[in-house]
Amino acid sequence: MANKTVTEKQLLYMEFLNRENDFQHFYYDQEMLQYELLRVGNPRAVEEGNRLFCSDMNGHLSDDPLRHYQYLFVAAITLATRFAIQGGMNAEKAYNASDLYINKADCCRTVEEIKELHKDMFAFFTRRVAEAKKENVFSQPVIRCMDYVYHHLYETIRVTDLAEHVELNSHYLSALFKKETGVSISDYITSRRVEAAQNMLKYSDYSYADIASYLAFSSQSHFIRVFKARTGYTPKEYRKLFFRVSFTPKEQKL
Numbered sequence: 001m002a003n004k005t006v007t008e009k010q011l012l013y014m015e016f017l018n019r020e021n022d023f024q025h026f027y028y029d030q031e032m033l034q035y036e037l038l039r040v041g042n043p044r045a046v047e048e049g050n051r052l053f054c055s056d057m058n059g060h061l062s063d064d065p066l067r068h069y070q071y072l073f074v075a076a077i078t079l080a081t082r083f084a085i086q087g088g089m090n091a092e093k094a095y096n097a098s099d100l101y102i103n104k105a106d107c108c109r110t111v112e113e114i115k116e117l118h119k120d121m122f123a124f125f126t127r128r129v130a131e132a133k134k135e136n137v138f139s140q141p142v143i144r145c146m147d148y149v150y151h152h153l154y155e156t157i158r159v160t161d162l163a164e165h166v167e168l169n170s171h172y173l174s175a176l177f178k179k180e181t182g183v184s185i186s187d188y189i190t191s192r193r194v195e196a197a198q199n200m201l202k203y204s205d206y207s208y209a210d211i212a213s214y215l216a217f218s219s220q221s222h223f224i225r226v227f228k229a230r231t232g233y234t235p236k237e238y239r240k241l242f243f244r245v246s247f248t249p250k251e252q253k254l
Contacts, residue, residue: 035079038122039087041130049076049122054115069114073105077121084125088132092150097124141166141173142180149189153196156216159185193217194230201239208235 034052037045053069053076062068081098085091101121108114138146145162152161162185163170177185193215200211212223228234233241 034122035083038080038126038129039083041087041126041133043126043130045126046119046122049080050115050119053118065111066108066114069111069118070105070108073114073118073121074102076118077101077105080122080125084129087129088135089125089128090132090150093128094125097128138180139176141168142177145173145177145185146188149192153189153192154214154216157189190226191230194227197223197227197235198231198238198242201235202242211235 031052034045034049037048053072060068061071077098081094084094101117101124104117105114108117144166148162148165149157159170159174163173166173168176174185177183177188181188183191197211197215200206200214206214208224209220212220215223217223217226224234227238231238
């Protein structure tokens with residue numbers, strides 16, 4: 001089997017070719033500017049990102065022009081995702097968005113499509129960071145509680161579980177959470193469950209009983225009652241109004 005490790009000889013030869021062809025990659029600071037702008041939610045990130053993505057200074061990644069840009073896209077979104085998280089975007093949402101965008105890039109069939117997708121991707125992350133910065137800044141225990149709820153939404157969550165997770169007294173944590181968010185821990189958990197239920201009603205064909213069980217409601221009737229109180233619709237009414245009928249069965253599963 002041929003040695004797949006990049007050798008010093010290969011690196012030196014590429015440096016020689018680049019000098020002969022008067023080619024140079026971007027300076028590190030030039031490349032990082034777009035991501036720094038993204039990290040602070042500055043709309044200029046989109047323009048700067050697009051300028052660099054379409055430049056001739058990105059090296060040669062493939063003889064196939066489309067594949068060349070697909071490789072560039074994956075490299076760009078990998079950094080964009082990390083800088084968006086640093087800027088305040090929820091990490092799980094950032095990673096999920098990254099996965100979805102890479103899947104879209106894989107489906108692109110022209111260079112122009114991938115360039116447009118890159119512009120859209122940069123705008124998406126920049127906008128989400130800007131939105132995150134407008135939201136309240138919470139203390140570390142409250143943020144950790146929110147993350148715990150996100151990852152355990154399909155289980156019974158008690159205040160004592162959260163207090164143990166953040167190593168605080170239950171009463172103190174409850175008061176701190178209410179003070180910073182304006183809602184009680186139980187109300188916050190319920191809101192996140194209703195939000196998840198809305199997505200399941202819109203994008204899946206799960207039954208109401210399955211959704212109630214999946215999201216740890218005590219019963220289907222309890223789920224319907226809470227959902228109606230929070231949204232103004234019964235689950236049946238909500239699905240009838242908002243279900244994405246154009247989705248294929250394969251896409252309906254969450």
